[in-house]
Amino acid sequence: MFRKWREMSSHRQRSIVLGVLGSIMLLMVIGYAAFSTQLNINGTSNISSNWDIRITNITSDLHGGATNATEPTYDNENGLTASFSTNLVSPGDYALYTVTVRNNGDIDATLTDIEISDSNNPAIVFETSGLEEGDNLLKQTEDELIVKVSYSESVESQPEITTSNITVTLTYEQASGGSIPEEPAGPTSVMAGGIEIPVITTGDGLYADTYEEGRYFYKGTNPNNYITFNNETWRIVSVENDGTIKIIRNESIGYRVFDTLNGVTQTGSNVWSISQLSSYLNHEYFNDLLDSDKIVAHDFGVGAVTSGNNNLQAQIESENITKNNNRVGLISVSDYIRTNNNVIECSSFSLINNNKDICENTNWINSLESTYTINPEYGNEDYVLGVGGHIITLPVGETNSVLPVLYLTSDITLSGTGTVENPYVIENA
16 A cells, blocks of 8 residues: 655645745836936845745554555655555554654645545545644644554455555645734633642643643643642642642552452453452542542543554543543543643653653653553553553553542632642641
């Protein structure tokens, strides 16, 4: 299979450039009675802008028996095309190809059209996610299109046609006026527990979330998000759009298995709702907590995610496909990503692994013990995803550190400043 990519036709590129080319000549004639004067004014124009939209990378993530017939490639010279070729063996095999499109120029662009050709083979399914028509690509930024090619699970016999080709064409045009209007400034503070917490855009502290409206995450190496609960030190993960406060225990409650089959074998379930760890945290552990009346049952996104997929928005949606309403849970993978304030190099699932040495130093959760997340690894029932310096996979039947997560009710009253020396404290009603 072969897929060709273009961010725009050469004709469209030329039409955009020609739209800003030009030089000016003004001819002015002034006459009076017998006298006349002709003035010629010549002007020279120079293009100071640079239009440069290009493909800068393509990577693959193979599942089942899928293999690359050839390694994915992209055009290094002008970045207009990328291609891949995949071998699929059995129904259910699939490969994910992540294509990075970057705006290296200084003109903002808009994706006006995504055209996908017909594969003409029902046994081979092509799907895309990530980029959508209308998405803006600001100057000196990049975005990603994910192409999934799979051997349809509905196939019950060897197909007569065993190959399929597809072409995806991306058309970018110059943004109106050459730039995208700036978004209105966000809030400068948010109320939580009756106190006003500043919302920042750089450094360590509380940030407005860019993926889910109304959520705020503590980001950075060591923000002031310490809170005392159950006579223990916890950390605030986020302030939610319903006013609740999501917190994680600063130290592990010990080592436990996620789940074991009948409590005997080393293989169990990675589904949170039926796991032994979920049962323990929501019953035995919860019943021993002080001030349990300050905890509110809340939805946890427990859907499976793909560790090699660096489309964070798609992964958040995958987590939220399945939700469980619990009193106690665990951190989610996307929450872990969003507590990193290095948004350039550490804001995706796969990059945080590749850039481990960088990303582990800009995320306060990495100062805690390695621990389970609440999310299963997609397509692998024996593993859940964990965090510890970067995203890891953990067998469900082996013991690992446990850091409980819970939501404090929105009507609590806090005092303190959130520092280690003066943590937030819940005032008794």
